[in-house]
Amino acid sequence: MPGPDQDKINNALWSACDTFRGTVDPAQYKDYILVFLFWKYLSDIHARHERELREKYGDNETLIRRKLERDRFVLPEGTSFYYVRDEHRNDAELGDKINKALQAIEDANKQKLEGVFRNIDFNSEPNLGETKARNRRMKSLFDDFSDPALNFSAFTDTSDTGMADVIGDGYMYLISRFASDSGKKGGEFYTPKEVSKLLALLLDPQPGERIYDPTIGSGSLAITVADELRHPDKELHPDKKSSNDFAIYGQENNRSTWALAKMNMFLHNVDGAQIEAGDTISDPKLKEADQLLKADIVVANPPFSLKKWGYGDVQKDPFKRFTKHGMPPKSKGDFAFLLHMIASMKEATGRVGVIVPHGVLFRGGAEGKIRRSLIEANLLQAVIGLPEGLFYGTGIPAAILIFRKGREHGDVLFIDASRDFDDRGTQNVLRRQDIKRIVETYQAYERDPDFEMVEKYAYKASRAEIEENDCNLNIPRYVDTFEPEEPVDLEAVAIMIRELEEKLGDTRRKLNGYLQELGLPT
Amino acid sequence: MSIKPGFFFRGRIEHDPEGKFRILQPSSIGSSGEVTAEELPLVSDISPREYHVVDDRSVLFVAYGPRNRAYHFGHLPDNVVASSTFYLLRPRPRQLVLREEVVLPGYLAWYLNQPIAQAYFEALRGGVSVKMLRRDALGSLELPLPPLEVQEKVSEVARLSEVEHQLTRQLLKMRRLFTDTLLLERIHQP
Numbered sequence: 050m051p052g053p054d055q056d057k058i059n060n061a062l063w064s065a066c067d068t069f070r071g072t073v074d075p076a077q078y079k080d081y082i083l084v085f086l087f088w089k090y091l092s093d094i095h096a097r098h099e100r101e102l103r104e105k106y107g108d109n110e111t112l113i114r115r116k117l118e119r120d121r122f123v124l125p126e127g128t129s130f131y132y133v134r135d136e137h138r139n140d141a142e143l144g145d146k147i148n149k150a151l152q153a154i155e156d157a158n159k160q161k162l163e164g165v166f167r168n169i170d171f172n173s174e175p176n177l178g179e180t181k182a183r184n185r186r187m188k189s190l191f192d193d194f195s196d197p198a199l200n201f202s203a204f205t206d207t208s209d210t211g212m213a214d215v216i217g218d219g220y221m222y223l224i225s226r227f228a229s230d231s232g233k234k235g236g237e238f239y240t241p242k243e244v245s246k247l248l249a250l251l252l253d254p255q256p257g258e259r260i261y262d263p264t265i266g267s268g269s270l271a272i273t274v275a276d277e278l279r280h281p282d283k284e285l286h287p288d289k290k291s292s293n294d295f296a297i298y299g300q301e302n303n304r305s306t307w308a309l310a311k312m313n314m315f316l317h318n319v320d321g322a323q324i325e326a327g328d329t330i331s332d333p334k335l336k337e338a339d340q341l342l343k344a345d346i347v348v349a350n351p352p353f354s355l356k357k358w359g360y361g362d363v364q365k366d367p368f369k370r371f372t373k374h375g376m377p378p379k380s381k382g383d384f385a386f387l388l389h390m391i392a393s394m395k396e397a398t399g400r401v402g403v404i405v406p407h408g409v410l411f412r413g414g415a416e417g418k419i420r421r422s423l424i425e426a427n428l429l430q431a432v433i434g435l436p437e438g439l440f441y442g443t444g445i446p447a448a449i450l451i452f453r454k455g456r457e458h459g460d461v462l463f464i465d466a467s468r469d470f471d472d473r474g475t476q477n478v479l480r481r482q483d484i485k486r487i488v489e490t491y492q493a494y495e496r497d498p499d500f501e502m503v504e505k506y507a508y509k510a511s512r513a514e515i516e517e518n519d520c521n522l523n524i525p526r527y528v529d530t531f532e533p534e535e536p537v538d539l540e541a542v543a544i545m546i547r548e549l550e551e552k553l554g555d556t557r558r559k560l561n562g563y564l565q566e567l568g569l570p571t
Numbered sequence: 572m573s574i575k576p577g578f579f580f581r582g583r584i585e586h587d588p589e590g591k592f593r594i595l596q597p598s599s600i601g602s603s604g605e606v607t608a609e610e611l612p613l614v615s616d617i618s619p620r621e622y623h624v625v626d627d628r629s630v631l632f633v634a635y636g637p638r639n640r641a642y643h644f645g646h647l648p649d650n651v652v653a654s655s656t657f658y659l660l661r662p663r664p665r666q667l668v669l670r671e672e673v674v675l676p677g678y679l680a681w682y683l684n685q686p687i688a689q690a691y692f693e694a695l696r697g698g699v700s701v702k703m704l705r706r707d708a709l710g711s712l713e714l715p716l717p718p719l720e721v722q723e724k725v726s727e728v729a730r731l732s733e734v735e736h737q738l739t740r741q742l743l744k745m746r747r748l749f750t751d752t753l754l755l756e757r758i759h760q761p
Contacts, residue, residue, distance in 0.1 A: 537752040542745055549742040556738060560731040563724045 057198045058219045062086065063226060065193035068186055077176050079227045080305050081190070084169050085130075086220060087312045088151065089194045091122060092130035093201035100202075121320065123157040134191045143184045144172030161315060164326070165308045220316050221269050224309070225441075239266065240350040240404065241439055243479040244449075245273035248402045250285055250488045251431075251451060252346050254278045256292040258398070261344035263329040263389055264351045265299030268310035272297070272317050274348055285488050297322040298342060300329045330385050331362035341368050343395040350404040351386035353443065358382025368392060374422040378415045383408070387450075388419070391428065394454055400430070401452040406445060407434070410522040421520040424461075424512070428452040431462040431494070433487060434524040436470040438477035448524070451491075459512035462494040463527040466506075505530045572674065573661050574706050576634070577653035578623040584654075590615040595625060596654045597633050600642060603737050608648050617652070622659060625651045630660040630680045635703045639692045641683035643676045643726075658709060673719055677726025688712060 062082070069078035098120060102113045117123070127136075128150040137146040151166040170176065177183040193199075225239060248270065254260060254277055262271040275297055281289035297319055301307040307326040314322040325334035335342035360379040363371060370392040371377065377384035383405055390401045409416070410432065423429055430451040437446035446467060469483040490507045494500045502508045508527045518526050561571040584594055590613030600606055625631065626649065631642045635656050653659055662674050682688055695708040717725070 537748060539749065539752055539756075542749045542752070546742065546745045546749060549738055549745060553735065553738045553742060556731050556735050560728055560735065563728045563731070567721065567724050567728075 055218055055222075059222045061193070061196045061198040062219055062223050065190065065196075066223075068189045068193060073176065073178075075227055079223070080169055080309070081171070081177075083220065083223060083309060083312065084151070084166065085190055085194055086199075086223070087316065088154075089130050089199060090201055090316065091124060091154065095120070095122075095124040095129060096131070097202035122154075122161065122315075125153050125157045128153045128157075130191075130194065134195070138188060138191060141180065141184070142172075143187045144170075144177070147171040147187065161320060162311065165311045168305045168308055220313055221267075221272075224267050224269065239441055240270045241441070241476075241478070242269065242273065243484060244350075244404065244435070244439060245270045246277075247479065247484050247487060248348055248404075248449065249274040249277035250282060250484065251433075251449070251491055252277075252348060252400055252402045253286065253289075254295060254346055255398075256290075256294045258345035259296050259298060259343075259395070260346045260348065261298040261335070261342065261393060262349050263300050263333075263335075263347070263393065264349045264386065265301045265310050265324060266306055266350070268297075268299060268313040268322075268324070270348060270350060271299055271322075272313065272319065274346060275319065285485065285492075297324075298335050298344060299324045300334050301326060302328045328359060329389060330382070331359040333368065333389070341370075341389075341393050343399065344393055345395050345398045346400060346402070347390040347393045348402045349386060349390060352382065353406045353445070353447075354408065355382035355385075356380050358385045360385075374426070375415060375419040377419065381408075381412075381416070384416055384419050391423070391452060394452070397455045399454040401450070403450050403452075404447050405450055407448055407523075409450070410448060410524070417520065420522065423452070424515055424520050427456050427459055427512075428454070429461050429522075430456065431464065431491060432522050432524060433464040433491075434467045436467050436477050436479070438472075439470070439479065441476070460509050461512075461515060461522075462491065462507065462509055463522075463524055464490055464507045465524050465528040465530055467524075468530075505532075572710075573622070574632075574710055575622045575659045575661075576706070577631075577655040577657040577659060578617070578619045579655040580617075584612055584614060586612040587615045588613060592617060592619065592624075592650050592652045593648070594654055595631070595647075595651050595657075597636070597640075597656050603733060604642055606644060606647065608646075608651060611651065619652045622661070623652045624649065625653050625659070628661055628676050629653075630676045630683070632658040632660055632683060632709065634658050634706075634709075635698075635701050637702055639683075639689065639696075639704050639709075641680040643680035645677075658706060660709075673722075674714070674716065675719070675722040675726055677730065678722035679714070681726055681729040682714060683712075 065085075066075075066078065066082055069075075069081070095117070099113065099117060102116050106112050106116075127133075133146055133150050137143055140146055148166075148171050151169070151171075155162045155164075155166050171187065172183070174180075174183070177186055221242065225242065227239075252274060254274055256278065258278075260271055260274050262268075265271055275295050277286075278292050278295050281291055283289075297314065299310060299322070301310055301324065304326055307324060310324050311322075314320075314324060323335065327334050333341055337343070358377070358381075360377070363376075363385070366372070370388050371385075374388055374391070375384075377388065387401075387403055387405070387409070390403055393399075394401055409420075430453045431449075433449040433451075435447050435449065438444045440447060464487055466483065466487050469479075469486060471478045471480045486506075490503055494507070494509055500509055506528065508529075510527045514527070515522070564571045578594075580594075584596075592614055593608060593611035594614055595606065595611055599611055625644065625647055627645045627647075629643075631644070631653055633640050633642075633656060641660075660679065661676075691712055692704050692708070695711075696702045696704050716722075
């Protein structure tokens with residue numbers, strides 16, 4: 050672990066939230082905290098580079114300036130966290146000063162950070178209170194982020210990657226904590242990191258591939274998939290070589306979440322990521338020659354059963370996403386996102402990994418027809434049922450669907466992983482062994498043509514079987530998990546009954562004794 | 572009688588196996604009022620006051636939430652600290668009291684759980700999102716004080732009645748299992 054350990058950073062970050070807690074809604078203040086973290090990181094990395102250059106070139110100011118301008122990013126004079134803290138700390142217009150510094154940073158780094166600070170206002174009375182209270186909060190934020198645990202320039206691993214990992218993980222930690230603390234409100238549909246990891250392992254990114262998340266949120270799912278390429282899981286993919294050759298694409302409808310995604314990419318050193326703002330269904334932004342962008346890996350955790358998904362906007366869809374397999378129902382958006390993903394799959398190598406509510410597996414009507422069409426097109430590779438209570442803000446169990454192009458057989462793998470999880474605490478969590486079991490079963494199915502089933506866990510169904518089930522993909526139809534109950538020992542039960550009756554008789558006798566002593570009828 | 576709030580925690584309660592105190596929260600109490608001391612989380616780095624520690628004279632009263640249940644535990648180890656969701660009620664240790672004015676904790680807990688006392692609290696409860704009962708509202712309840720031996724018997728009867736309740740439930744469950752099994756055996760006979 051490079052430099053200060055992750056736990057310390059995470060704790061310092063979480064306690065910085067105390068400044069807001071109770072008075073400001075988490076959905077509001079999370080953006081302020083995350084922007085501060087981002088700003089502090091930029092300031093620290095900049096300060097360290099400047100220090101290093103000074104050690105190397107002494108007082109050759111021109112050379113140092115020139116070198117700094119060629120950095121990953123530019124921090125214009127007077128915009129650093131430290132400068133604003135030390136020069137404007139006691140200004141009445143502190144919030145305005147912060148806004149200006151951030152705006153200047155954004156302007157100086159247009160290509161990577163354009164629009165990132167547009168939606169955040171440190172001078173906002175509705176969000177942060179009246180001037181006095183607002184300035185007090187800002188000052189306290191400066192103090193919190195001056196905590197030595199958050200001095201990122203003191204890292205011993207001074208490589209940008211090592212540092213970016215730690216900050217980036219701290220950032221993801223905060224996002225996940227906001228998600229778990231306030232349900233959907235603070236962390237809109239945040240994908241728990243274990244589920245992201247599972248998807249990354251199943252989709253197995255290869256060097257040179259494009260990774261695309263059409264509902265990218267804060268970007269953690271896409272980053273986790275890319276990380277599987279940068280730091281492959283040696284246990285589950287022993288032959289995989291680490292590579293930095295990938296491209297991330299994404300689109301996000303919520304403007305401030307979109308800004309978080311941009312910052313998250315920057316923090317994780319994914320400079321080339323292309324993240325667009327807007328609604329993926331009614332206004333897909335990622336295109337090539339007027340067609341939808343095609344990616345090798347299309348991965349997403351779309352909103353579950355979104356009611357207003359844009360049915361009216363896509364009746365004449367120029368991208369023909371709903372022509373081949375059918376139009377999703379007006380009131381449930383699950384298949385709209387799914388079909389967008391399918392349409393974004395590259396020929397030959399394309400695969401889709403998507404998290405869906407179970408209804409997608411069995412609902413009838415228009416959705417049943419789409420399901421049948423997808424199965425007839427031989428795109429469905431696997432259906433994996435996850436435990437309930439894994440996601441923040443909803444207890445319902447979800448499933449992972451894997452689709453791929455260029456399949457050579459018509460079989461579909463079903464895994465019932467719903468009983469493997471750690472249930473300590475309020476949120477259920479996939480453990481390493483649970484992820485491993487799913488991935489190993491999936492790999493056995495992919496590599497071994499003779500794979501048939503794993504007792505009470507997984508089953509390879511043929512096309513004929515699925516059609517016999519009317520293309521209903523409900524997992525219990527394929528994976529039999531019925532456990533016969535232990536036979537009841539009648540004699541033991543009879544003995545227990547007798548013992549209970551005796552105890553009950555004793556208790557009643559004592560009780561009546563006291564009642565009598567109190568002169569009461571029994 | 573003294574009424575004190577429980578110990579207030581800042582932030583989350585994190586279990587520390589090396590911790591000195593065990594924390595009692597309403598969520599650790601079973602539906603029939605039972606607590607397993609070994610299952611209570613241990614915490615370190617706290618310095619509760621003496622009155623935060625639960626002893627066999629304390630009555631714990633749930634101050635927050637829809638129902639103000641009262642509990643008396645006679646069997647807890649001496650490092651259990653009540654969380655601030657509770658009020659701790661105790662006869663004053665050094666108060667000179669006439670014998671008739673002594674309150675037994677078992678009796679007190681029983682009376683506080685009676686519909687007549689609960690209805691009184693219900694009327695005085697405040698709070699917007701989470702209901703809570705103020706300390707002075709709890710203190711304003713008029714408590715009938717029968718002689719000590721009557722209180723003793725009342726609290727014993729209350730305890731035994733709870734035992735009776737639990738035993739009856741278990742018994743009914745076992746009897747259903749017994750008859751269902753018998754019936755299944757019968758229909759599987761040729």
